[in-house]
Amino acid sequence: MDLKTLFLDNPRRKKIYIEANNGIKIGFTEVELTSTFNADGTETPNQPVRLYDTTGAWSDVDFHFDPSKGLPRRREYYIDRVRNTEVVSVVEPTEKVPFQQRKVKRLKNGETQMYYARRGIITPEMVYVAYRENMAHANGVSGKMSADAPRNSLFIQHRGFKDSFSASQREITPEFVMKEVARGRAIIPANINHPELEPAIIGRNFLVKINTNIGNSSMASSISEEVEKMLWAIKWGSDTLMDLSTGADIHATREWIIRNCPTPVGTVPLYQALEKVGGVAEELNWDIYRDVLIEQAEQGVDYFTIHAGVLREFIPIAAKRMAGIASRGGSIMAKWCLAHNQENFLYTHWDEICEIMAAYDVSFSIGDGLRPGAIADANDEAQFGELKVQGDLCKRAWDFNVQVMCEGPGHVPLQMIGQNMQNQLDWCEEAPFYTLGPLVSDIGAGYDHITAAIGASVIGWGGTAMLCYVTPKEHLGLPDKDDVREGVVTFKLAAHAVDLAKGHPAAQYRDNAMSLARAEFRWVDQINLALDPERAAEFRRKNDKDFSIENATHHHCSMCGPKFCSMRVSKEIKEMFNK
Amino acid sequence: MDLKTLFLDNPRRKKIYIEANNGIKIGFTEVELTSTFNADGTETPNQPVRLYDTTGAWSDVDFHFDPSKGLPRRREYYIDRVRNTEVVSVVEPTEKVPFQQRKVKRLKNGETQMYYARRGIITPEMVYVAYRENMAHANGVSGKMSADAPRNSLFIQHRGFKDSFSASQREITPEFVMKEVARGRAIIPANINHPELEPAIIGRNFLVKINTNIGNSSMASSISEEVEKMLWAIKWGSDTLMDLSTGADIHATREWIIRNCPTPVGTVPLYQALEKVGGVAEELNWDIYRDVLIEQAEQGVDYFTIHAGVLREFIPIAAKRMAGIASRGGSIMAKWCLAHNQENFLYTHWDEICEIMAAYDVSFSIGDGLRPGAIADANDEAQFGELKVQGDLCKRAWDFNVQVMCEGPGHVPLQMIGQNMQNQLDWCEEAPFYTLGPLVSDIGAGYDHITAAIGASVIGWGGTAMLCYVTPKEHLGLPDKDDVREGVVTFKLAAHAVDLAKGHPAAQYRDNAMSLARAEFRWVDQINLALDPERAAEFRRKNDKDFSIENATHHHCSMCGPKFCSMRVSKEIKEMFNK
16 A cells, blocks of 8 residues: 555645644644635635644655554653653564564553643643644634634534633633543543554534544454554544454554554453453453453553443343344443343443553543444433443543543434433533444445434534444445545544534634635635545546646536536626625 | 346335225335244244335336336326316427327316315325325334334424324325315425326425436536436435436427436426526526426426525625525526616516416425525525515415425535524425535535535424435536435435434334344345345445345354354343243
């Protein structure tokens, strides 16, 4: 795979860095725009548009583009300077995992991001995410595309966007980030053993994030394929990545991913634990699971999905459902509970799990093992019973200063989505909600990225902080890299629609730039401001063979023909009024 | 193109006809299911599932599959028997439009569907649509997939679903159809000169419908390509079709489409009128426009989009927008108004237009020429000013017993969608709303079918009766047949999600059948119950090379491998409880 071409394919989209007041550099994508051609023959240059960027050093022109060398460990300097760590071991390069030597660290006293936030201390990660979020600020804001008064991005009173901005205070400051983390309403998943990470914040008063699931199974896929999927995910804007591998080489696959991934990485440690007992759920036990937790925490996993809310009492209810237990982790733990006639060991060992999480600043993603797998099963007693337990577990984790988000459904029809958000806010103390879709119907096979994006938009608008992508292959097969791209872009779209609806200060700036480009026939800009410029350019070329992203402005378009072009007629009308 | 293969490709999905109590036959797709394999080794057969069908005779096994011969004129018998018509001319076959001789008819006294409904008379079309809508009834409802008590399809109190059903009255009766048409809350667009039509009803107390736009431009496409797009549209479930052709052969293209299209066909007559004046908007006039209306009404067009609400006073407001006037019809009429310094001639001639519509039972689709073309322009004074005028025009059309739906936006962010629906219900007396999306962001180029499906789901849930599809090529080029398929399936998905949310009696039956098939590893059934079985089968084959829609049940799946299959573990748990 030619990774240099993958990341440096567009001369009008460049990586830039902006320096924060503490010296930290934050990367953005800068889209260079073409000029506006005025009616009087003059040209007016347009300011470049800066976009949130998830590609890390992979989009640096001078990067090595070699996954066997991994990303630069830019965060290490700050970890070593400000965190209270001890080195527990040293990982040397091997043939299979050839990355440079790495010191595995622990926090001496569990000083997580939440620990500092609660003491009013702003960490480098908090500064980083504040600058990163505040794109309207990064765009400088001048001229006609001003974000100062975008007519529709008023800061509405909305449950999803509480206590955050006022119309007069349009900046996301490091102080605001700190307060949200302290409150538990946002998390910065950032394991101290993931120095390659560019921190991101997940919480409903920030840009909505999307997660990409990848991972091999015993049936298919290799390490290089998974690394490639990860790179495709970040290229198209994925904010976090879950490695759900269950097959061979589970440890090595994860090492390759973490060392090359600039976004937070999550896992479901239960999968590796199950591999260790030969796939027999009944043979799982706490000791094996704990060892896996520590192994993965020392590798640098930033958040763990843990299905501790699947209590024994809920299993008979879930067994009666149309689709039973649709979550892998949920079904495995249910089987264990039934076999042993004991309570879920993840629940009974919760405090010990919290201690491990705190030692590396790993965040919880409390699993929803009983999420509905069919419309008919939505919002039932098993699902909401587990959600209440997720809320209790959340509060217990906060006692250890461990950051928490809660996972949500699943298959839920439109009219039942609101209740999910409401209950989660009420029962989980506003900890970030992280949902899989929800899918608003069961019959979309082949198009379930869309079924899920519809539900995701609705629940995101209600306040969900992160949307787990779904690919067109959902229910049918494992996604390949093309499916990853399709899923990521679809969910970026849903997330952006929610950012617009919630009035995030950075959101509408880009839509306005796009609409002006459209009205002014600046085709190159329309392509480069789109979520997937490659796809847009490919489609454009079907109607205009000569189109290239280097082209100058076209004053007419080959779609409807000049007589039926509303944009052309509209431009004439505009010019009549501007005379 | 091999049309026989296109429509008869799936041996487990067959066309059946159900006879109504008045002898009319209504077509459905019947999906034959495989048997359930029980834990004790026995098999339980599953009832076939009957689906709403939009393919007309094209899916009859003994059809001629020759577009030059057109569809059988099954509706002609009822028109001739019950309608009060006179023959105005006879169209003979020519080389270019070789269809069998056709008598052009007029209604003597403007006796439209609404005319009859208001007098308490049930027409054959009303019977047809009642049976067609009432799929839960057509499914017979027995056994475990009973639609009698689907847990989540309760008839919720919802603005979108008023005065319609109660939990105890689950049938859509011909009487109910009649009342909704009389009230103006639903329309049956059915020109008496379109005898090939299978009537469909559009109104918010019925299944949500989707519209497909096709049509050539002066730049691209041929008649056979447009016919093929139409056939692809109905194959994947499009409920109505708009022919937006603007290029050469506009009359012949339309003739080929109408004679072969079993769904209602709509047009924007302004496009043909503009062609007649060489594309110069200023040269349009009422006489030319009127002649086009009559020409198209006599061809059998079922509904006309007419941009009569674009009043002079709104144009200066729209000219100041970011994206100006994004509608073709709107920009053309605005230009005309400015050039002549006169009020829109479609507005001033409204009564005469109504008389023409009533003479053929053509329905109005009152255009929204000032719909926003950018997020920044949503819900502005120009848009809502026009919507109020649409409401006035609607009431005036009802005075002539002409059926009406109103068109809606456009580009609207999530949080502003609700106000559109609210205003339309308030100002247009609950006449069916028919929206283009809305698109919830401007930056989705290449994925705008999804941007639009998100908005369509939200506004559909609010009560919009018909959703105009958007294809992935929106803003970039003209759709080809693959784009038509992608757009149609995406919008069927959105429409179905809304039917589920509103609790239509026929909706959840199919989801339940799908979910049971999923839980029982009936892969063949999962494929055949999906909205696009071909796509689902294609994706499935990527993970399971031996998969075919003829295969027997697979007890395991090649996706996650047997150890990590939640459905397998869940099935084991279910069986433990059922022992």
